[in-house]
Amino acid sequence: MNYEVIIGLEIHAQLATKTKAWCSCEISTKAFENTKVCPVCSAQPGALPVLNEKAVEYAISSALALNCKINPHSSFDRKNYFYPDLPKGFQITQFPSPIGTDGYISIKDSNGNEKKVGIERVQMEEDTGKSTHMAGASLINLNRCGTPLIEIVGKPDIRDAKEASEYYKKIQSILVYLGVSHGNMQEGNLRCDVNLSLRKKGDTKFGTRTEVKNLNSFKSVEKAIEHEIQRQAALLDSGKKVEQQTLLFNIDTGTTKVMRTKSNADDYRYFPEPDLLPLIVSEAQIKKLKENLPELPDAKIKRFMQQYSIPYYDADVLTSSKELAQYFETAAGAYKGEAKKASNWIMVELLKLINESGSDIAKSPVPALELANLLNFVLDDTISGKIAKDVMQKMYDERISAAKAIEKMGVKQISDTSALEEMIKKTLTEHAAEVDRYRKGEVKLYGFLVGQTMKNTKGQGNPKLINDILKKLLDG
Ligand SMILES: [Zn+2]
Incomplete structure (x- = not known):
């Protein structure tokens, strides 16, 4: 163009x-x-x-x-x-x-x-x-x-x-x-009304502008502008003039119609x-x-990046509404791990559920403090990070606390070392042949043995502990 x-x-x-x-x-x-x-x-x-x-x-x-x-x-x-x-x-x-x-x-x-x-x-x-x-x-x-x-x-x-x-x-x-x-x-x-004109690249004088009235969504602003650029460019390309007009945009047809000429x-x-x-x-x-102005989005973005060590992208998304920013601050404040983790969970998991159900953050079935509780349960190995997403879904669907959802689902991670050791010993006895082959050098069987142990714990064994104990029993 x-x-x-x-x-x-x-x-x-x-x-x-x-x-x-x-x-x-x-x-x-x-x-x-x-x-x-x-x-x-x-x-x-x-x-x-x-x-x-x-x-x-x-x-x-x-x-x-x-x-x-x-x-x-x-x-x-x-x-x-x-x-x-x-x-x-x-x-x-x-x-x-x-x-x-x-x-x-x-x-x-x-x-x-x-x-x-x-x-x-x-x-x-x-x-x-x-x-x-x-x-x-x-x-x-x-x-x-x-x-x-x-x-x-x-x-x-x-x-x-x-x-x-x-x-x-x-x-x-x-x-x-x-x-x-x-x-x-x-x-x-x-x-929102959009005033738009075109001018030849390098010109300093403005061209004749049109005004598109009463646009009531961000999308209709974008679509109306794209349409109006094409329409004016086509007129100018064919040597015609753009008339000073007030236009109405129809988002369904993607076209404008004249409301009045010259105003x-x-x-x-x-x-x-x-x-x-x-x-x-x-x-x-x-x-x-002036003194009573609240913290505005730009200032909040800067503060979030500094205070919570999150990237610009996260800070921009999280400050897009006052309620979302408040939600993040409450969750990040109560979570004992890094704020970036809370940010990820809000932006990916929570906003997905909220968008899918047509809810909004202010009415989230999972309150900020409960999201923090859920993440703290992952942090202290009560549940695995993998199962946490299912727990979140249950919390959201049934409007229950993280603790209640974990209890109802029976997904509490087994982190009791002696209980795990018993389970692993049982697994090794059941698969004595594989253990034998492993010890003779077939190291790839290690993964199989981890898998079998996990199966015996119904997926609830703490993976890190299983790893430690299994290594000790096999190689020690
Ligand atoms: Zn009145």
């Missing part, structure tokens, strides 16, 4: 406040339609908005975590457009002076190198209601009206689909770590919101929020 791909993402995140941005209505996705509304969020004449302080705190914390400068003096604006799920006829947002500007996050690019992606702005705004279209009717639910959002506008620093989804994942993870958003894409807590900022006739005072944030407030 002769083109360079220029991508910028706009991410909308619902803030997880209890109440809405400008009124005290509860935010609830489960409430009956149109029951969480009041004169303010249903836009009755004369009703006035009052800014939710918690939403401001969440927005500032997000902007700080995204390394933005906090604007001590920001303000709200009206973005005017008509849609039935927007009863005011405008959305309250921040246009010329958003709460945060000029930030960045670090991601891994397609070659695995660290890359900074710039963040142009973080602005506070509100969500709309929800329309449901059915045969012959459209239904409006205003429960979501006025839910506080932040929009995170990324700089056009992204160059391919993989980088875009890495960036999106990182933003999601940061917001969830902060506790400011649930970050659940299926429930619409987090939505310039001017169309919205932005003007200052007269019913809300400018938002003034003091240095002291910013400092306090």
